[in-house]
Amino acid sequence: MIPAVTREDLKIIGYNLGKICYVTGAVLFLPIIVAVIYSEFDTIPYFLIGSAIAFILGCLISHFLYTKKEMELKHAVCMAALAWLLAPILASVPILLSNATASGLDACFESVSGFTGTGLTLTLDIDHLSHSINFLRHFLQFFGDGIGIIVVSLSILGKTEMSSVLAFKGETKDMGMRPSIVRTSRMIIKIAVTFLIIGTILFTVAGIKAGLDPGTAVFDGLNHSMTGYATGGFSTHSQNLLYYHSVWVEVAAIVVMVIGAINFNLHYVVLGGRRREILKNIEVRVLLFMLLTFGLLVSANLLFTNFYTSGEALFRKCVFHVISAQTTTGFQTVSPSHFMLLWPVFSMVLLSAAMVIGGSANSTSGGIKMLRVGVLLKSFWGDVKRALLPKTAVVRGSFHNIEDTPLTDTVIKGAAMITISYLILFSVGTAITAAHGYGLEDSMFETSSALGNVGLSCGITSPSMPAMLKVTYMFLMWAGKLEIMAVFVLFGFVILCLRKGIKK
Amino acid sequence: MRRKVCFLAIILLLFMIPPVSAESGKELVENSVHFDNKVVTLRGEVVGVLTRGDSAWVNVLDNEVAIGVWCRANDAKKVSVIGDYTHIGDTVEVVGTFHFACTEHGGDLDIHAENFTVLASGKVVERAPDLLTVLLSAVLVALAIFIIFWLRRLREEKSKIVPWPMSWT
Amino acid sequence: MGLRKFSLVNFLKKNFNFITGILSEIGLTLLIIAVAMFICLLLVFIKSAP
Numbered sequence: 001m002i003p004a005v006t007r008e009d010l011k012i013i014g015y016n017l018g019k020i021c022y023v024t025g026a027v028l029f030l031p032i033i034v035a036v037i038y039s040e041f042d043t044i045p046y047f048l049i050g051s052a053i054a055f056i057l058g059c060l061i062s063h064f065l066y067t068k069k070e071m072e073l074k075h076a077v078c079m080a081a082l083a084w085l086l087a088p089i090l091a092s093v094p095i096l097l098s099n100a101t102a103s104g105l106d107a108c109f110e111s112v113s114g115f116t117g118t119g120l121t122l123t124l125d126i127d128h129l130s131h132s133i134n135f136l137r138h139f140l141q142f143f144g145d146g147i148g149i150i151v152v153s154l155s156i157l158g159k160t161e162m163s164s165v166l167a168f169k170g171e172t173k174d175m176g177m178r179p180s181i182v183r184t185s186r187m188i189i190k191i192a193v194t195f196l197i198i199g200t201i202l203f204t205v206a207g208i209k210a211g212l213d214p215g216t217a218v219f220d221g222l223n224h225s226m227t228g229y230a231t232g233g234f235s236t237h238s239q240n241l242l243y244y245h246s247v248w249v250e251v252a253a254i255v256v257m258v259i260g261a262i263n264f265n266l267h268y269v270v271l272g273g274r275r276r277e278i279l280k281n282i283e284v285r286v287l288l289f290m291l292l293t294f295g296l297l298v299s300a301n302l303l304f305t306n307f308y309t310s311g312e313a314l315f316r317k318c319v320f321h322v323i324s325a326q327t328t329t330g331f332q333t334v335s336p337s338h339f340m341l342l343w344p345v346f347s348m349v350l351l352s353a354a355m356v357i358g359g360s361a362n363s364t365s366g367g368i369k370m371l372r373v374g375v376l377l378k379s380f381w382g383d384v385k386r387a388l389l390p391k392t393a394v395v396r397g398s399f400h401n402i403e404d405t406p407l408t409d410t411v412i413k414g415a416a417m418i419t420i421s422y423l424i425l426f427s428v429g430t431a432i433t434a435a436h437g438y439g440l441e442d443s444m445f446e447t448s449s450a451l452g453n454v455g456l457s458c459g460i461t462s463p464s465m466p467a468m469l470k471v472t473y474m475f476l477m478w479a480g481k482l483e484i485m486a487v488f489v490l491f492g493f494v495i496l497c498l499r500k501g502i503k504k
Numbered sequence: 505m506r507r508k509v510c511f512l513a514i515i516l517l518l519f520m521i522p523p524v525s526a527e528s529g530k531e532l533v534e535n536s537v538h539f540d541n542k543v544v545t546l547r548g549e550v551v552g553v554l555t556r557g558d559s560a561w562v563n564v565l566d567n568e569v570a571i572g573v574w575c576r577a578n579d580a581k582k583v584s585v586i587g588d589y590t591h592i593g594d595t596v597e598v599v600g601t602f603h604f605a606c607t608e609h610g611g612d613l614d615i616h617a618e619n620f621t622v623l624a625s626g627k628v629v630e631r632a633p634d635l636l637t638v639l640l641s642a643v644l645v646a647l648a649i650f651i652i653f654w655l656r657r658l659r660e661e662k663s664k665i666v667p668w669p670m671s672w673t
Numbered sequence: 674m675g676l677r678k679f680s681l682v683n684f685l686k687k688n689f690n691f692i693t694g695i696l697s698e699i700g701l702t703l704l705i706i707a708v709a710m711f712i713c714l715l716l717v718f719i720k721s722a723p
Contacts, residue, residue, distance in 0.1 A: 045640070055648045131589065210554050237551070237563075267698070273693075309607060310610070310611070
């Protein structure tokens with residue numbers, strides 16, 4: 001029997017949420033540096049207000065919900081789910097105050113899209129947005145999705161190892177890379193910063209080659225590196241990467257996107273000297289297979305419908321978007337209305353499938369994750385072999401993810417549960433979108449983009465979108481980021497409170 | 505003689521047909537196939553200039569949609585103000601051939617400019633800090649600092665362990 | 674001042690695995706790009722073949 005929720009449970013969750021508020025408050029200070037560099041002094045009060053509200057809330061929560069008790073798994077999961085709502089709401093304050101969006105709901109949407117690394121945007125006029133607010137949008141993706149707010153919060157502020165480990169699991173970063181959580185989180189941050197620097201250099205060089213002045217190239221390079229590594233997809237311009245009309249910028253983007261979609265564990269072992277792991281890993285193999293298969297099919301579809309007729313166009317439009325979709329980044333070099341009005345349905349369906357499948361587990365990518373897809377495919381193949389072999393034959397499956405792991409029923413069940421949950425939410429999201437009058441393939445495309453935290457848009461996501469749809473997509477982005485389970489655990493917790501009340 | 509006159513009249517008429525004029529960037533993008541390889545006129549604000557040798561890309565924003573214009577570098581040099589947070593960019597008029605998937609530029613949607621004119625110069629946008637917002641930020645920051653220290657004192661009096669950031673001072 | 678002399682060779686030796694790891698990851702992405710480009714050119718060739 002599930003025990004009733006007690007006041008102590010609420011205190012444990014609330015107290016740890018206070019730390020999230022402190023970290024969010026600290027994050028909102030950073031764009032002030034950018035505002036000073038670009039003399040955008042009018043934007044500084046927006047960040048001070050957002051930061052102050054976060055700190056005040058954090059202090060009040062930490063004081064009135066103070067507890068010495070450790071988190072258990074249920075607290076960690078609920079805390080993670082609530083943190084991924086609370087932090088975006090707090091971070092939306094400067095966005096709202098700067099009038100970058102049309103309403104408070106749009107500001108929350110933008111912030112949720114930032115933190116979850118989605119990239120769907122409701123910003124009104126990106127080309128005239130201040131550097132500081134633009135930097136905030138991109139930094140939210142790097143900090144929230146690229147590193148993970150809970151990773152940072154608990155490695156700095158975590159009480160004990162156990163509560164931090166459990167909160168990690170809640171944020172779906174189930175890693176055993178290093179003996180301690182502090183070392184693991186330091187490694188994640190070190191990997192992120194290393195690739196951020198490399199990505200910035202690549203984008204800056206490509207930008208200068210494309211014709212930008214060095215200052216703009218560095219600013220744009222840094223921002224695109226942040227969102228590329230975080231597989232987020234926000235851009236500093238309304239045209240996204242089409243602004244640059246440059247194959248070199250797109251190549252730099254592909255490098256950063258693919259690296260962002262790789263498992264943190266794999267980064268760790270490869271950077272530690274086991275370079276051969278990069279091709280032995282099941283997720284890399286599935287990624288290569290998916291990219292090349294989907295890339296071939298989409299390119300063939302658009303070539304034989306005479307949409308794009310040159311090899312360069314096929315690479316820069318078809319393959320680029322397949323990679324952007326599969327890695328769940330969302331960088332775009334095609335107008336959203338072209339996806340909706342001109343691209344063939346077959347290609348749209350393939351891109352939607354790529355978005356739903358997503359990138360590697362324990363990476364910055366979203367989606368069902370290739371590890372689960374790989375596990376299910378291997379399980380399916382194992383069942384086929386069992387049917388073909390004699391009854392007495394024993395079929396043992398395994399997969400190589402850093403090390404050889406047996407394919408047990410528990411592993412298969414876990415992968416199946418998440419996959420089914422994704423597909424249910426995908427169906428519900430598609431139905432809600434279609435109910436607002438959009439076509440089926442467009443609804444599938446936009447829903448898979450929100451749920452998989454991708455950010456590619458066929459034009460449905462816009463400030464004029466119905467409010468109900470905005471709320472729906474915010475829910476999908478939030479649930480997709482937490483890989484669904486944490487959301488259901490939170491709902492279960494709330495239902496338990498309502499049914500049995502809160503005991504002392 | 506009559507045939508010659510008719511023929512000349514037809515030729516003259518063909519030259520007099522004005523280029524297809526697009527109402528907005530949005531219309532061009534949403535009806536790309538209709539405008540493909542046709543001469544169009546686009547008016548809008550310059551939000552980006554990327555010079556590449558003898559040529560340049562000028563991104564022109566019109567009705568929430570920006571389109572890349574491929575033009576001569578000398579034309580791009582006519583642009584004095586590029587739109588950003590503190591500037592409204594030059595308003596330009598571009599007459600050129602529209603491509604919804606340009607074969608020369610890797611499938612990009614673009615306009616190859618034949619005529620590039622700066623209609624109006626850009627201007628600076630004053631962004632002075634709003635007094636009310638500044639006051640509110642000052643009040644909230646002061647309140648935050650007060651609450652941090654006040655709650656810390658309360659904790660010390662109740663002899664509880666003080667969580668960060670209250671314990672860092 | 675007592676600062677240690679920076680030696681590029683020592684730095685590279687100390688971080689050899691890290692640097693080669695990064696190069697191999699970037700190499701993987703360049704491999705993807707090369708294969709994708711080859712596939713695109715092959716498709717165009719197939720289409721243009723009589």
